[in-house]
Amino acid sequence: MMKKEWLIVMLSLVGFSACSRKPKDGLTDTYTSGVIIIAADESFQPIVQEEVDVFEGINTLAGIVPRYTTEVNAINLFLKDSVRVAIVTRTLTPKEINSFHSRKFFPQEIKLATDGLALIVNRTNTDSLISVRDIQRILTGKVKEWKDIYSASHLKNIQFVFDNKNSSSVRFVVDSLCKDKPLSKNLRALNNNREVINYVANTPEAIGIIGVNWLGNRSDTTNLSFRNEIRVMSVSSEDVATPDNSYKPYQAYLFYGNYPLVRSIYVLLNDPRNALPWGFTSFLTSDRGQRIILKSGLVPATQPVRVVDVENKQ
Template sequence: MKQKIINYFPSFCVISLFFFNSCSTNTNSIKMKGSDTEVNLAVNLAEEFTELDPTFSIAISGGGSGLGITSLMNGQADIANSSRPLSDEEIQQFKEKDIEIKTIVFAEDATAFVVHKDLPLEELSVDTLGQILSGKIKNWNEIIDVDQPINIYGRQSSSGTHSFIKKKLKIEFSNTAKEMTGNAQIIEGVKADKTGIGYVGAGYVAHDPNSGQKVKILKIRENATAVAYSPLDPDAINNSLYYFQRPLYQFVLAKSWDKVRPFINFERGGIGRKLIEDHGYYTLENQQHEI
């Protein structure tokens, strides 16, 4: 019953659509919003789940972690997918609204930094990457033999990935950075721009074999003498050696918990875990039980 999945692309307006006997009063109707890093995975998980239990319908949209959390706060979602934890301000807002939520860490992700496949660059140090994204390094000729201005493809401030990179590098992004609406737009931008650099969820680019034909995933080293690691290296991720790896969150309204529980248990089961891994993410050992 794949028709039961409603996938709203983040660049479009969200319209409430329900197929078959789904409606706003359907106790098995789940709304999930948030992280673009997780949206493709969420769609595939929901497709598989509703094939096993067609009494459920799941509406999914992206738009960024911040949008998902705000939607949860406003009662417009049951689940907020997020590639970052709640901020202190958001925690306080939930308390002030007397909204109880449950927090689930359902996978481990890594952020990949991508350049055009023809750019003669294979790796960067964390410090150099920070100088590029903050605009201190403006031309590729400062680090490689290419005399071209650097074009940065990033995300909007509502993106959890945007916040994650900013905090890890301790920078403010260059005001010339292009703000894209999602992973797909960043990939397309870098594909077409031989001087571009962008960041996307490693799971997203790993799941799309066509991306690898026109973009290159850089290895990252913590300093000039450290070993450089790829975000697609499972050993590096499992040993926490890649600098830009992070947990992926799902925040669930407590009042929606009984309705959502079967889907969460599906994610933690064998089929769900395999889907998560097939998308290039890493599963956590403590997922292997029902809740």
């Protein structure tokens, strides 16, 4: 029997036999023991899972059960008190905070890391420089074919794919790139980041947008190489992308702000009992938890970043 299943069974038996000693809210977890479900944006599944595995290895009586889902669903679960921890890319709105306050809850919003959104293309596509302006033109339907951006391209219609229609990636392009302009009807939403990688790897005309921590080459401790099955584009803030003004989502370029497609990762926490949700969140922001983020290629909120010179940033 797996550790998490064993914990659930044992804690259920303990809870059944000691029901008279349960607190009024029915929760029995402590700062370092018990089982809880958390919600996490699917974009961060690789790094969240590693954090969970290490935390459970240290706290052998604790079980963290992640529910990887869209950002919209993760926040809805948090708002409904279905989970006490959500890992997402935005803070709560004033309306959402007021909803908690009306119930005498005072949730915390803790920055965990800085993330980047990567643009990926098929390995056969040699056009790997793109400007934010051209990304906007693709997303809003002003550009539909590869030759409209790269005149020498032999590819035809651009197939832009997202991980999910309710994902944080979609919200980012709507809020930060397109400034609420309507998105093209030719865009396609799949189910998750893994499907985007597979689709782009098998579709020469495709371009996908995914979280940077899905790109990591685990054998490269310098975080200077990406997955082999796709090509990562270099992005420029200038209107015309050139090798000198375009950057890939390397950790140092996220840290210094050279790479334009960046966003923050937050832990939303609602745990007035100071129990396991606080214990796990404290681990995420601790030196050890932040070092896991550092190793993943993201920029931790508190851990210093080791800057490595990149001779060829493309």
